[in-house]
Amino acid sequence: MSGHSKWATTKHKKAAIDAKRAKAFAKYIKGIEVAARMGGADVSGNPALDLAISKAKKNSVPNDNIDRAVKRGAGLTGEVIDYTEILYEARGPQGSALYIECLTDNKNRAASDVRVAVTRNGGTIADSGSVAFMFERKGVVEVAKAEGLEEDDVLMAVLDAGADEVKEEGEVFEVISEATDLPAIRTALDEAGLEYNNDDPQWRPTMHVDLDAEGARKFLRLVDAVEELDDVQSVYSNADISAEVMAELEADD
Numbered sequence: 001m002s003g004h005s006k007w008a009t010t011k012h013k014k015a016a017i018d019a020k021r022a023k024a025f026a027k028y029i030k031g032i033e034v035a036a037r038m039g040g041a042d043v044s045g046n047p048a049l050d051l052a053i054s055k056a057k058k059n060s061v062p063n064d065n066i067d068r069a070v071k072r073g074a075g076l077t078g079e080v081i082d083y084t085e086i087l088y089e090a091r092g093p094q095g096s097a098l099y100i101e102c103l104t105d106n107k108n109r110a111a112s113d114v115r116v117a118v119t120r121n122g123g124t125i126a127d128s129g130s131v132a133f134m135f136e137r138k139g140v141v142e143v144a145k146a147e148g149l150e151e152d153d154v155l156m157a158v159l160d161a162g163a164d165e166v167k168e169e170g171e172v173f174e175v176i177s178e179a180t181d182l183p184a185i186r187t188a189l190d191e192a193g194l195e196y197n198n199d200d201p202q203w204r205p206t207m208h209v210d211l212d213a214e215g216a217r218k219f220l221r222l223v224d225a226v227e228e229l230d231d232v233q234s235v236y237s238n239a240d241i242s243a244e245v246m247a248e249l250e251a252d253d
Contacts, residue, residue, distance in 0.1 A: 027233055028056035029069045030103050033081045036073025058197060086110060089131035090118045092222050094215035096239040097131045098123065099203050104231035113229045121222040134238055135203040138164075139182040142172040144195040149173075154194065161188035172197075176204070205238035213248045216241045220249075 031052040039046035043053065049070070056066050071077050084107055088100040098118075104110035115125055143154050143166075154173045155166040162181030167174045177185050179201040189196050211219055219239050226235050 023227070024059060025056075025061050025065065026230070028052070028059060028061050029065060030083060030233070032056060032066060032069040033073035034083055034103070036070045037075070037081050041070050041074035041076065055199070081105070087132070088114045089126040089128065090114075090226075091124045091126050091131070092237070092239065093122060093218040094211050095209045096211065096215070096219055096237055097126070097134055097205075097209075098223070098226070099131055099135050099236040100226055100232060101203070101234040101236070102229075102231045103233045106231075110229075110231040113231060114226065117225040117229055118222065121225045122218050123222045134207055135205055135236060137179050137201055138204045139175075139177040139179045139185060139200075140202045140204070141175040141177075141182070141185055141189065141196050141199040142169075143175060143189065144197070145171055145173065146195070149194075157192035157194060158185050158188045161185045202234070203236040205236070208238050208240045210240050210242065211245065213245050216245050216249060 032049065035046060035049040035052040039048055041049070043050045053066055053070070056069075057063075068077075072079050073081050075081075083103045083105055086102045086104065086107060088102065088111075090098040090100060092098055100114060102110045102114065118125055143149075151166055151168055151173055154175065155163065158166070158175050158177075161177075161184040163175050163177045163185060165176045167176065175185055175189075175196075182199060182201065186196070186199055216239075219237075219241075223235055223237065226232055
């Protein structure tokens with residue numbers, strides 16, 4: 001997410017994991033439908049569709065689901081797929097900010113659902129522009145850690161492709177670049193034989209807010225409620241939760 005992986009606690013029930021997996025599938029399916037609608041069902045002549053399918057397969061979306069999504073998006077089933085991308089801005093606990101990315105076929109439904117989820121979970125919908133200035137559009141690729149692989153190794157592989165920096169983040173190395181440099185970054189990683197995932201443009205915060213245990217607990221509840229919405233693709237935030245605070249939350253479970 002868009003960041004939520006680094007906030008998530010280690011204790012998950014199977015139902016919660018299955019729900020998140022289904023939500024992830026839906027996100028990739030929407031991406032395929034949009035790409036097919038824009039450029040047709042022929043992968044050889046539609047690079048965006050080729051990339052969307054590649055991401056879906058990499059994340060274990062079944063082939064039957066992918067095929068149906070291509071046909072729906074391209075209008076081969078008689079259905080009309082018309083999604084609109086909308087960004088909502090919200091405030092969370094202790095000065096945290098949320099930038100909520102939606103892809104929806106019903107703007108009124110999306111707006112209502114986001115507002116209800118935010119306000120019922122301790123947040124407030126923010127005025128347009130009051131949160132957006134805290135974020136910038138960046139390309140982010142997560143490179144899987146492997147035995148013997150160092151941060152400098154990843155940096156050397158992507159430096160000439162336009163990478164701004166490489167950061168160690170949990171179980172991955174994050175390659176940060178301009179969003180327009182993502183294709184070159186992917187190519188460089190492929191040529192270096194490095195496994196990667198989550199290779200998408202993201203909204204990255206330009207400033208961060210540290211949360212204490214009370215604020216973190218409220219923040220995670222708010223983010224979970226928003227992420228569960230069908231129209232929400234990604235949730236970005238400037239919230240930082242330290243390892244110590246996360247350990248305190250896990251100890252309370």
